[in-house]
Every structure is written in C-alpha cells, then in structure tokens.
Amino acid sequence: MISAVRSWPKGRAGTRWLLGAGIIACLVMLPVIALFLQAIQGSAGLWSHLVSTVLPTALVDTGILLVGVGLITAILGTSTAWLVTAYAFPGRRLLEWALLLPLAVPTYIIAYAYLDILHPIGPVQGAIRWLLGYSSAREFRLPDVRSMTGCILLLGFVLYPYVYIPTRAMFLTQSANLIDASRTLGISRRAVFWHVALPLARPAVAVGVSLALMETLNDIGASEFLGVRTLTVSIYTTWITRTDLPGASQIALSLLMVVVALVAFEKWARGKQRYSTGAQRSRAFEPRRVSPAKGLVLLSAGIVPILIGFGAPAIYLVNEAWKRIEFAGISPRFLSEAFNTIVLASAATIITVLFGLLVAYASRLRPGAATAWLQRLSTLGYAAPGTVVAIGVLIVLATFDGFIDRTAMAWFGVSTGLLFIGSGAALLYAYSVRFLAISAGGIDAGLARIPVSFDHASRVLGQSAAGTFRHVHLPLSKAAITAAGLLVFVDCVKELPATLLLRPLNVETFATHLYGEAARGTYEEASIAALAIVAIGILPVILLSRMGQGRQ
Amino acid sequence: MTPQAQDRTLELRNVSRRFGATVALDDVSLTIASGEIICLVGQSGCGKSTLLRMIAGVDVIDGGRILLNGQEVSGPSRFVEPEDRKIGFVFQDYALFPHLTVEQNILFGLRRRPKQEATARTAEVIAHIGIVHLKERYPHMLSGGEQQRVALARALAPQPDILLMDEPFSNLDRGLREKVRDETLSLLKGLGTTVIMVTHDPEEALSAGDRVVLMKAGRIVQAGSGYDLHDRPVSAYAAEFFCAFNKVSGAYRNGHVETAIGRFAQALDAGDGTPLTLYIRPQGISVTPGPGGDLSGQLKSRMFLGEVEQLAISVDGLEQPLQVRTMHRLPPDTETVGLSVLPDSWLVFPAA
DSSP: OOOOOOOOOTTOTTHHHHHHHHHHHHHHHHHHHHHHHHHHHSOHHHHHHHHHTHHHHHHHHHHHHHHHHHHHHHHHHHHHHHHHHHEEOTTHHHHHHHTTGGGGSOHHHHHHHHHHHTSTTSHHHHHHHHHHTOOSTTTOOOOOSSSHHHHHHHHHHHHTHHHHHHHHHHHHHHHHHHHHHHHHTTOOHHHHIIIIIHHHHHHHHHHHHHHHHHHHHHOOHHHHHTTOOOHHHHHHHHHHTTOOHHHHHHHHHHHHHHHHHHHHHHHHHHTTOOOOOOSSOOOOOOOEEOOHHHHHHHHHHHHHHHIIIIIHHHHHHHHHHHHHHHHHOOOHHHHHHHHHHHHHHHHHHHHHHHHHHHHHHHHHHSOSHHHHHHHHHHTGGGTSOHHHHHHHHHHHHHHHHHHHHHHHHHHHSOOOOSHHHHHTHHHHHHHHHHHHHHHHHHHHHHHHTSOHHHHHHHHHTTOOHHHHIIIIIHHHSHHHHHHHHHHHHHHHHHOOHHHHHHSOTTOOOHHHHHHHHHHHTOOSSHHHHHHHHHHHHHHHHHHHHHHHHHHO | OOOOGGGEEEEEEEEEEEETTEEEEEEEEEEEETTOEEEEEOSTTSSHHHHHHHHHTSSOOSEEEEEETTEEEESSSOBOOGGGSOEEEEOTTOOOOTTSOHHHHHHHTTTTSOHHHHHHHHHHHHHHHTOGGGTTSOGGGSOHHHHHHHHHHHHHTTOOSEEEEESTTTTSOHHHHHHHHHHHHHHHHHHTOEEEEEESOHHHHHHHOSEEEEEETTEEEEEEOHHHHHHSOSSHHHHHHHSOOEEEEEEEETTEEEETTEEEEOOOSOOTTOEEEEEEOGGGEEEEESSOBSEEEEEEEEEEOSSSEEEEEEOTTOSSOEEEEESSOOOTTOOEEEEEEOTTSEEEEEOO
16 A cells, blocks of 8 residues: 555554554564674674685585475475375375474474484384395495485475465465366366466465475574584574674674575566466366376375375384383473473463564554555564574674663662573564564454454444454454464474574573484483474464365 | 534535545535435545545544534544544444344444443344344344344444444345335434435435535535436536436537537527537437427337336437437337427536
8 A cells, every 4th residue: 555654643543553563673673783783893804704614615505405495395395286186086185284294393303303213223224224134234324314415305305385385275276267278278187287287386386485495594403413504503603602793693694695585586486477366266176086096196195295204203203202201201301391491482472472463453553654564574583594583682682781781780789690681581582573474464364354344333333443452353363363373382382593592591492402412412302302392383284274174 | 505503513624635646535625414414426436435434533634624513523633533423334344243243233332331321222222223133143144134224223322423324225135225225214314313325326315315415536526405416417527427418519609509409598608609518318308209309310229128218319410329218108110200309308518
C-alpha cells in the first residue's frame, strides 16, 4: 500500500502499538548495526590477516557445501514431491507426511548419529564386512563420513523437506488444469514433468532451496564434527578459542554477505515469473494409479530419504538412549539440562510471541509503508545465521554491561559484572531476534484471515483498539498464535550456535551438552539429550502435516 | 431544506481524504438532520464507503471537519475514537463475530453498561427485531437474511445517534432483498433513527432514502429527493446514472434545440449554434404500428421483458437506433413504426 508520511491527529488509537513495534524493530536491528560497527572498527591489518588465513578456506568450503546441499535438497525435495502428487499407490498418504519427519532431526544430531552408525567398527560397516566375508576394519572400510561429501549428503537428507513442502504445495494447487491442457496439446504423461510441472514449480523450489541453504549456513555442529571449516565454524572458533571479537565480527559480516547473495539468488531463480492461483478454484491434482509392483517400487523409493534422514538416526538414538538408561538410569544432570532447556525456550517463546503480536497488530492497526517497513526490519533476524546474531548480541550487551558496570562503580562503588551476558538475558535476546519472523509471520497470517470489518464493527460497538484485540482478534487467532508459539519453542530447543556462544557459565542445555560430547568424541548421555530434541522436534511435523491435510 | 441548528445530527464540512495519489474524497460537505434517511449512491470507487468510514471514525480525514451533534469528532484539532462516537454500523459482510452467539454479538456493544441493563436491552432488541429463536445460534448457522437482521440488531442495541449501513442488502438474493429492505426501512422509520445508507443500486437509492446523495470521484454530484435526482438531474452524469437515456445531438437555435428528429422548445442562456445533446427517456417515446406520428422509423429488434417491451428503432439521420420501452403491444410482423416524443420526457445538456 502506498501511503505518504502523514501527521496523525493526536490521540488516535494505535500510536502506542506503533511505538512498541518501532522499539522492537530497533532491538532487532541493533545487533546487526553493532556487528557492522565492530567489524569496521577492527584494524585494517586484521582484514588482511583474515583474507590471507581463515577466509579463503572458509569461503571455499562454505561455497562447496552450499552448492552440494542445494543440489541434493533440490533433487530430493522435487522428486519426492512429484512422487506423492503424481502417482497413487498404497502407502502414499503415509509417505506424504512421513517425508516431513527429517525436519525433526537438527543437522548436528544427524551428524552426531552417523559418526557412530558409519564408524569403521559401527553397525553398518560391520554388517557389510560380515556380508562380504572380511574380518577386520583394516581389510575393508567405507570412505570416512568425516568429509565434505559426508557433510553434504547428511545435510541434504535432513534439509530436503524445506524444498518438499513448498514444491508439493505448488504441484497440488497449480498444476491440475495446466497439466490437463498440456496433455491435450500432445505432451506425454512422462514429458509433463519436465515441460510443465517442473518449470511451474521453479519458484517453489527456489524458495525451498534458499531456506535449506539458510539452515546450512546456520549449522555449526555438523560441519564441525565432520571436519568442514565453514564460515560459521570459523566465527565460533575465532571467538571461543582466540577471544577475538573484531575478528569474529568481520567473519560474521562476510557470512552476512553470503546470506545477502543467497537472497539475491532466490530472487533470480524465481525469475520474473508470477504465479497467481487464478481466480477460479483450481481442481485438485488427480494422481495416476499404478500397478501393485510399480507401486511397491515407488513406495520403497519414497522411504529411502525418510530412512536415511530420520529412521536410521532415530532408531540409533532410541537404542543408544535405552542402553544408557538401562546401564545408569536417568542422571540428575539430564534433568537439570531438561529444566534449563525448557525454561530458556519457554521464556524466549513468551517474549517472541508477545513481540510478534505487537508487530503484527501494529501493522493491522496502521496499515501503510511505515508498519510494512517495521515488520520487514523486525523479521530480519531469521535470515541471519545464529552465530551472526549471537556475535551481534554479544557486542551490544557487552557494551551495555560495561556501561552499567562503570556507572555502578562510579556511583555506588560496586561492580555489577556481566549483568546481561551472565544472566541468560543475552540468549533470550538472541532467540527473540532470530525467531521473531516465525511468530510475527504466523500471527500475521492468522490475523489476515479476520476481515477488517470485524475491527471496525468492534470499534464502533465501543471497544478500544486494545479491547478489540482482546475480545475479537485474540479469540479468533488463538490457533495461529499457539502454532507460532510451538514453532518458536521447538526452534529454541533445537538452536545450537547462539546457545553455545551466549549461554551463561555452566548452564547446559540438551543441544550444548550434545555438542560438547560429540566435539570431545565421547558418547555418554548425549544420545538421551539428542532423542529428547528429536522427540520435541516431531511436534511441528505433526502440526505441518495436519495443516497440509486441511489444505486438501 | 436547511435543518435547524439543534437537530443537525451530522455535519460534514469540506471533508477530504487521499490514499497515496488517489483522491478518495474531495471537499465533501453535507448536513444531515435527525431522523433523516440518506442514501449515498454512486459507482464503486466513488468514495461513498470511504465517507461512511470517515463518519464512523475507523479511518481519518486529511482535510475538513466532521461534526456530530455540533461537536467536532474529526478535524484538525480533535479526533474522537470510533468507540466514543455513538454510531451504529451495519457492514456489507455483516461482520458478525464468529466466536460469539447471536446474543453475545448483540451484548458486545453494551459492555460499558451495567450487566443487568445490558441483558435487558439485548432482550428488548432481540424481541423487537424478531430474532428470539436465533439468539443461541452462532453466525455460521444463520441464513443471509437472518445474519442481516442480527447485524441490524447489534448495531441498534447501543441506541446510536446515527446508523450507518454499507450496502446492507447487497449480499441477499434478489427476491429476499426487497422484502428485507422494506422491513428494515419501516422498522428504522418507526424508531426515528437517523440513517446513512450506501448503495450502488440506483433503484434502491431512489426508493429507500428521504434524500439521495449521488457521488462521483470523491465529490457530491447532486443531493436531493429521489424525484429531484431522477426528474431534474443537474448534469448528464446524474441523468444517466438513474436512467438509460437516448442521446441525440443537436444545436441551440431560437429557443429551441434542433435535432435530426425535430425541434424541441427549451429556453436556454446560450448563443445560437451552441452544440447540445438531447436526452430522451426510453419510456418517453410513444410507438404506433405503421407509418404515422411525428416521425417514422424501422423496427430493428424487440426484446420482451414482461411488463414492457424494449424496442430498438432506427431513424433516418440518427447513428444509433432509439431505445424505446413500451407497454403497447405491437403486431408480430411490424416493420415500420410511427414515433412521438412525449412532453416532459426529455432533458438538454451541453454536448459532451
């Protein structure tokens, strides 16, 4: 909507909401700005040092990883989406939602699980040797999973649902009539995929791949365990092992450039095409019945990615966790980690949902260029990888902590120390910045389903803007708000890079514990923590599959 | 008709509103007296619904002032929030809250009152509108006509000074629409409510309102009684909005408009030779079979509509055939007809 800057009459409702949304946008922008300032502050010598040492390898590795993961996710996501929309075979319905399951497995957990599953003396290689008649790992072994290839494959198998979801939706909503039309124009059933369905789905594939690549850039655990030196890993080690904040922020800034390039790529890959659904309700896509034998082949093909991306690691984790519990029971350490994880994630969820409500409702009360920009700025954090957000938050709060400490020292003669960073406030801040897009986006979509005339009716019937929110919007968008909250909660539980950098001293969550043990190469209780994360991660998968069902 | 100061319920003074580069309302002034039923009519995008939203206070104005009972509610110095304006609003989509029952929907506007009073008022309105049997239901369980009545009850419950209605009957089926409209308007007249109703339907505007306000591109074209607008339109636009005229070009000469189909006496303050357009109502032309009348023409096509028959008749010297509506039955094999333009069935406007 085009709207010139206008002076509003005093006392018009929504001013406070607008102010709140403005403050939130500033809070979100602050870490990015701080990062930028810190990075240009760093001496020029540091830049040349970075360029000659860390950056080239990190950039090349990141680049190879992105291209590889992009290809794998595009191929897996598109082919599985076509499989379940174009063909009717027994088990298709099950496959439709089971293909989402790898979403429940964070990248660092799949790497952690496969390090053990594919270990030279692990179950898979042992079975192969037994089958081939070898007796020891010295005689026969598979290529080491700790490699770029291993990393690309593993990330591809957990991230392909990001492509599968939008592509399948595109196949379902767009193609039916067009595919019928193309068949009447003489294109064979087989050629339809290459000539009609795939070109049509290109924007969806582009969106999905760019999301999967964002996750790849965000990943810290998998790359590190598998020995791939990405930019994200470099940021982490620069800060943790060398305590070099300007250096870390400079690499973070380079990473941010990669994100910008990624967004540009998505825009380019989508092309100039605009795919409107058309005014008339498009007919549901009619899948083609296949013979039982062919159906079995298709079903097996569809099960492979689920097995690799979810089945095998899940079975492995259940098995390992069971062994551990039988051996040692559930330790108090596990319980305290559960407590930490849930408290941190819940607090972040509450903050993020409240902020999301404020941002979404402000743009509803005052639609226009101003609120559209505020909303865009507030949701910027989702594109920024966790490490980038964490370094930014670190700079902001360290400055703030230093200021408070000096002030308290000067006025009261007391040192407050690292007030924010030490208390976990930093972590909540980072979570909120990173996941505000999920909550604001979900709530915005929920509110969009409520006609504006409801707002007007309520106002005219005597409710203030806030009262309208409480009595009309809140009850009518409960489901959307709950869903947004659930997604944020689960993402907070799974989040590793920011948690690793910003958690208060001696506070362990499931994710950081798992990281610690995997990095040390010990496998004590981590399987239980990993299993807990995967179990919680299944919740949004269920939610997504139910939403998918509703759309049909 | 200038209403007295004390019963000027609503005054709009030079109200303007822009959305980016589009001017939605341009210097609109209008005064509405207590108990009046006003119909705002015009094509979509003419600003009529925007005007309604400005009056309700759910949108702001860029210029001018709105006064309610003599108090400024929108203007440079003051903006009264919609919840403090005592205005009722019936929305085009009714905007019934889907999570509340009919009774709760009506109670919604009475939250500021003591509970007992609110319940009593709700019961009273429900009984008056005749929706007692619906009060436990949710909006999705109601038919279109029922929803419309609930929306009306909800808007009337807080006893507003003015009731605004945005295309309140457009969502109803054709047969039902007239019945619901008649019932609603007689109810509102009985209550003495001041009503501003928006419609795009010329017939509805003419029949429903005490006063009709025709708008175009954010401006008021003409305001007056239905008879004024239909019989004495101030412009070609107003004329054509309410009637599908035959347009015949001509020129002014000696107190007459001279056209290809004759001279029409009209005293105008115009020089000889001024180009003019003659607007003739389709029902203002009498037709007889065979040659005769003031003029003769060839019957091109006929469309039987029930009460009347619509004829297209080509006449020498006219580019377009004349459209005629007649109750007179012509024999099936009629080819040549005689035509006469009846007095008081034509208007003259400057040539477009």
